[in-house]
Structures are given as structure tokens and as C-alpha cells.
Amino acid sequence: MASPIVHPVFEPVTGTWQYIIADPSTLTAAIIDPVLDFEPVRSAISTTTADSLLEMVAQNNYRVGYLLETHAHADHLSASRYLQLKLAQSTNPKTGIGKRIVQVQNTFAQKYGVEQPELEDAFDFLWEDNQTFKIGDLEAKVIHLPGHTPDHVGYLIGENIFCGDSLFLPDVGSARCDFPGGDAVQLYHSVQTLFSLPPHYRIYTGHDYPSGDRSEPVPYTTVAEQQERNKHLKIGTTQEEFVNWRQERDSGLSEPRLLHQSLQVNIRGGRLPKNGVLISPFKGVKEVGGVKL
Template sequence: MPDAAIDAATAQIGRVQSGEVPSPVVCTFFDEATNTASHVVHCPITKRAAILDSVLDYDAAAGRTSNGSAQAIVDYVRREGLSVDWQLETHAHADHLSAAPWLQEQLGGKLGIGANIVRVQNVFGKIFNAGTRFARDGSQFDHLFQDGETFSIGDLPVTVLHVPGHTPADMAFVIGNCAFVGDTIFMPDFGTARADFPGGDARQLFQSIRRLLSLPEETRLFLCHDYKAPDREDYAWLTTVALERAHNIHVHDGVSEDDFVAMRTTRDATLAMPKLLMPSVQVNMRGGHMPEPEADGISYIKIPVNRL
């Protein structure tokens, strides 16, 4: 079937390859505590920038947050003389808290996420019994992206792709000739994301991944996580469409949708919940903000017993 958004992204990548528009500059910050890769991407001509999937440090035992990981991003942005237009989230993460609100205070930029965040808010609003004060309309974010939406970061063209399966709201941002794909896919030797969270769907995930892998083979894929596959010593977060199609252990060319779904379903049944799921989702579904303070002025993270 025709896919206008993929066609737009492919044409955009061709413009970079031909030199018509600049190639993005990307700097990655890897948080080993949560295995998260946050990216700063900027236009080399205008110095306009976006920050993707930032991390707020969180000590679960003490219930305390800190900004060390995010401060490293602030230092880089200021050192390079960048102007931040966007704080982008590929999805509502279940393994780390977002630092986007704090980064907005330091650097500015609009906070954007996929429009289907409202589905995530509805599901997890019930799970965490968030009450009527918790808005389930995405209003905690400055912009809700639709599939195929386009915009610019300086002279860099951007095409947004809806890639559900890991969660209903996952988005990939194709910026110049780079695609920031969130948790849809990992390094070829590690495979793909889980699809067993509420609202996840292994069949959708396969279709989303194959959609991403229909981009030009030279497209650079920047990942949100790496867990170091067996026999690999270093963390990695950059691959290409060609490498994934040839070598991804879960979804390389030739793997059928049914085989993938069977593999993913079996594998997901063996996985423990992410250790920071409870605080992460409660914060990230609110755009990175803590739950509303209670009568004593303190915010509290809820732990639903025997619910998940």
C-alpha cells in the first residue's frame, strides 16, 4: 500500500544525500544506569537543535531526583552555542524519568510527543488511580504529533512516523538523513523491543519495524537503548537500515510476521518488569512532571499492589 509519510521521509533523505539540505550533527549521551541513549541533534548552519529522550536521574531507594545526566546535555548545548527548539519524546518511557521539564527551564524548547499519548494516559491513569485532577488529553505537552507530520529544525527537514507496538504512542522522528526510532528496534545483535506493556502489540511492532526498514538503506538509525548483547563489550546506539535488514536477530529480511509474533510473545513472557516502571510511567505520562502534590505539599509515587 502507498505510504505518503515514508515517501516524504525518503525524499527528505535524498535531499540530504544530494547536498540540497545539511546533514544533522548528533551528539549522544548514554546513561548506563537506565541503558538510555539521549540525543541532541542540530543543524550545522543555523545551530537550531532538538533534544530527544532525556533522562532525569532517580534514586528509587531514596525517592530522590537529580539532574546530573541532564546537566551534561545543558553544558554541551551551551558550549556549542545551540538554540533548542524542541524537547522530543519518542514515547512515554517505562524505564527512566524524563528530564524535559527541567531542560525546558534551562534551555527552552517545546515539548512534543505522539498524539496517542492520550491512550497511554487513559490506560495508566486507571492503573495508578490518578483521579480526576490528572488530565487525559495530552495537555501536559506543548504539541502532539500525527503520523506524517513535517516541520523543520533550522534547515533540517523532519518527518514524523507513528510506529506503535512497544506502546500505542511510539513515534520515530526522521531528521535529515537520521531516524530517531525510540524503543522499536535495538542493535542487530540484540533484536527488538518488548510488546507486552498495556497497549503493546507484537504484530503492530513487526509492522512498524518493517515500515522503518523501508527507508533508504543508508538511513542512520539512532536508538534509545542498548543492553550489550552477549560477546559485545561496548554500548552502541547507532546502526543503519541496511545493517538491521541484514543482521537483526529478530526481524531481519525473511522473518515472517507470524514467526516474529510467536518469538516476541514467548520472549516477553520471560521478562521481568523494568525496575523503574512505576515511577517512570507516572511521571512521563504527565510530560515529565511529578504527580500533583498532596495536602502536605509533597508529590507521591503510587505502587499498585498485584495490579501489573
């Protein structure tokens, strides 16, 4: 089986890794976790980052079949809907996310007053655990990886897993578990799922926050490197040790800068509210400017 072509694209404002994965034989592609740019002071959306993905797709003659989300992100807005609209006349790609997005939608619909019709058909596919699908001749498998969020999935494609926020680079460690439905015990077991893969498999992460001696973001490490060096969850770390540390750490974290804007857009599959207004529990409402989605 051919190996996928992987294009990691880093978005530095939110520290997010986006990925274009392509089948070398058919040039069919999928895009994972694309970012829609948002400037919170002006409440303005722009598409510079998403347009750079479209440029890369065009330069390589890829045909995008899927726009894939690992979870409902709380730190950046999804560009899936924008990309779907831009590609509608060429490849008409489908969006996909894990089936437990329904749980997340229900939770935050109540918080932000989102009407049910705005959530219906927000995504084309709600993946079942271990479901497989094709990206050209490549087979992709959906792996449920809860803990950071309950809906979290990874995509196993060839000898690569795109794990979203389930695990970061070894010197960064692991993601927080204090969002609604998050659970440090579940995250511990999700990491064991990742560690059960062959040692040479690559774990591609959803974010990177380089610091210290490492100034450049890195998209992946191998399973073996994570097992040996992850500062929160290397081999030998017990569940009790990790859960106690994670819970203590999470209790002191502030909320993500784009939490409220991201969740309201992302539970809608990358769409804006129909009235163009985002709600903040602390700052009232604010009309969104820029791109219409």
C-alpha cells in the same frame, strides 16, 4: 539539504540513548528522550544526566527549540520538563510526543489515580502521523511506529531516524510488546516501515545493552545492517515467526525496575505529581525527594 549534527549521549544506569540534534547553519537544536536520574531506594530525583546535556548545549552555542519524546517510557523518567524549565528564559523550547499519548495517559491515569487536570497540556505538541516541523533549516518528520507502545513514534531527520524502542542493535534485537496497548504484529510492521528506508539511512536506537564481545554501547546501525543481522527481525523473518517468538519471550519477562515511577512522571510530560507522592501497586505510596518539577 545540510545533514544534522548528531550528539549521542548514553545514560548507563538505564541503558538509554539520548540525542541532541542540531542544524549546522542556525545552531537550532532538539533533544530526544532525555533522562532524569532517579534512585528508587530513596525515591530521590537528581539531574546529573540532564545537566550534562545542558552543558553540551552551552558548549556548542545551540538554541534548543524542541524536547522530543518517542513514547511514554516505562524504564526511565523523562527530563523534558526539567530541561524546559532550565531553558525557559533563553529559548523556551516546546515539548512534543505522538498524539496517541492520550490513550496511554487514559490507561495509566486510571491505574495510578491521576486526575485529568494533571494531564492537560502535559505536552506542547501532540504530533499527527507524518507531520513535519522545522529544527532550524532541518525538516523533521514524525513516523508512527507502534508495537512496543501504541503512542510510539520515530523522528526522521535527514538520512537518520531516531526510532526509540522500535528496534535495537542487531545483536539485541527488538523491544517487548506486553505493555498495555503493545502489539507484536504492529511492531513487526513498524520494523518493515524502518526497513523501507534507503539502505544507507541510519537507525538510531533508544537503548543499548552491550554484552559478550561488545562492551561499548553503539547508538546506530544502517538500515542494511539491520536487515542483514537483526537477530529477531532480519529480512526473511516472517510475521508469524516473530510474533510467536516475541509473545513467548514477553510472557517470561519481569517488569522494568522503574516502571511505576516512570509512567506516573512521563504521562505528565516529565512532571511530578502535584502532591509529590508516587504510587506503587505493591508498596503503597512514597514521597519524592530532590528536584521540584
